[in-house]
Amino acid sequence: MTDRSYSISQLASEFGITTRTIRFYEEKGLIHPRRQGQKRVYSAGDRVRIKLILRGKRIGMSLQESVEVIDLYDPAHNNRSQLHSLIHTVQDKRERLLRQKRDIEDMLAGLDEVQALCEQGLENAD
Amino acid sequence: MTDRSYSISQLASEFGITTRTIRFYEEKGLIHPRRQGQKRVYSAGDRVRIKLILRGKRIGMSLQESVEVIDLYDPAHNNRSQLHSLIHTVQDKRERLLRQKRDIEDMLAGLDEVQALCEQGLENAD
DNA sequence: CACATTGTTTACGTTAACGTAAACGTAGGC
DNA sequence: GCCTACGTTTACGTTAACGTAAACAATGTG
Numbered sequence: 001m002t003d004r005s006y007s008i009s010q011l012a013s014e015f016g017i018t019t020r021t022i023r024f025y026e027e028k029g030l031i032h033p034r035r036q037g038q039k040r041v042y043s044a045g046d047r048v049r050i051k052l053i054l055r056g057k058r059i060g061m062s063l064q065e066s067v068e069v070i071d072l073y074d075p076a077h078n079n080r081s082q083l084h085s086l087i088h089t090v091q092d093k094r095e096r097l098l099r100q101k102r103d104i105e106d107m108l109a110g111l112d113e114v115q116a117l118c119e120q121g122l123e124n125a126d
Numbered sequence: 127m128t129d130r131s132y133s134i135s136q137l138a139s140e141f142g143i144t145t146r147t148i149r150f151y152e153e154k155g156l157i158h159p160r161r162q163g164q165k166r167v168y169s170a171g172d173r174v175r176i177k178l179i180l181r182g183k184r185i186g187m188s189l190q191e192s193v194e195v196i197d198l199y200d201p202a203h204n205n206r207s208q209l210h211s212l213i214h215t216v217q218d219k220r221e222r223l224l225r226q227k228r229d230i231e232d233m234l235a236g237l238d239e240v241q242a243l244c245e246q247g248l249e250n251a252d
Numbered sequence: 253c254a255c256a257t258t259g260t261t262t263a264c265g266t267t268a269a270c271g272t273a274a275a276c277g278t279a280g281g282c
Numbered sequence: 283g284c285c286t287a288c289g290t291t292t293a294c295g296t297t298a299a300c301g302t303a304a305a306c307a308a309t310g311t312g
Contacts, residue, residue, distance in 0.1 A: 007288085007289085008288090008289075009287095009288070009289085018270085018271080019288095019289085020270070020271065020272085021269085021270065021271095023290090024269070024270060028269090037278085037289095038277080038278095038289075038290060038291095039278095039288090039289060039290080040289085055232070056233075057186075057269095058186065058226060058229050059185065059186055059226050059229050059230055059233075060183075060184065060185055060186020060187075061186075062268075062269090063268080063269075064268095069233065072236075072237070072240045073236070073239075073240060080247065080248075083244050083247050083248055084248075086240075086244055087241065087244045087245075090237050090240055090244065091241075093233075093237055094234060094237050097230050097233055097234050097237070098234075099184065100184055100185050100226075100230055101227060101230050101231070101234075103181050103184050103185050104185055104223050104226055104227050106181070107181070107182075107185075107195065107219075107223055108220060108224075108227075110195075110198075110199070111198070111219055111220050113199075114198045114216055115213060115216050118209050118212055118213045119213075121206060121209050122206075122209055122210075133258080133259085134258090134259075135259085144300085144301080145259085146300070146301065146302085147299085147300065149260090150299070150300060154299090163308080164259080164260060164261095164307080165258090165259060165308085166259085166260090183299095188298075188299090189298080189299075
């Protein structure tokens with residue numbers, strides 16, 4: 001079920017990006033699809049990585065920063081020697097995300113006001 | 127109280143950006159400080175604009191998009207002829223912000239898991 | 253007065269994240 | 283056998299958002 005595989009154009013159309021973008025991500029070392037002949041074949045894991053990269057992008061992360069976050073899940077990084085620095089990294093990310101969340105909530109509150117003024121304006125126009 | 131004025135370097139250091147950045151924003155028409163002689167003098171309003179631009183940047187907005195949002199508050203845009211399109215714009219912004227908020231919450235949940243694993247790892251090491 | 257600080261304009265340089273295009277391979281269908 | 287769809291590599295182009303540097307003005311301080 002989770003061992004499905006995808007072509008490059010399948011993923012491109014699913015995520016609304018171009019094949020160029022996907023190859024670019026590979027060129028940057030963000031994903032490592034296997035090959036059948038010379039064609040790229042993407043696993044379910046590759047697909048999730050792309051999905052997470054795009055999620056990172058939506059909230060203003062650079063590609064590098066996105067993979068940094070994604071790789072936090074990678075057990076390879078979880079050797080004891082680096083557990084403390086890992087926790088520190090997680091804390092940093094968390095703080096930044098929380099500020100972003102506050103920023104978004106502030107902006108949403110602002111939009112609420114604008115909308116209220118708009119609707120008030122429409123009532124008066126009636 | 128709100129009629130204070132600021133020099134370019136004051137604002138730069140307050141916001142942790144360079145004077146070059148502030149001049150660049152002016153060059154792009156994002157702010158319009160007045161002049162005393164040839165020196166730029168920033169009002170409290172200018173200062174808020176910069177603050178809001180930076181808030182937009184933090185959540186991944188382009189400079190243009192930030193001012194677009196900021197200018198929603200501008201009464202000049204609130205003429206009846208455009209009230210409907212204004213409401214539509216507000217709705218678009220809101221939806222995107224809500225998705226960003228979900229993205230952030232998802233990512234925070236992920237970080238929670240990672241942190242839990244870390245702490246578990248540390249306990250076992252003790 | 254020298255000089256350090258803070259400001260100015262003008263202009264070329266840089267990085268990230270792709271876009272665009274050329275030139276070609278391969279597999280399936282008529 | 284040719285076309286079409288889908289894939290490949292290589293490489294130059296583009297845009298946003300500044301950085302960096304040069305060359306100069308204004309202003310206060312020892």
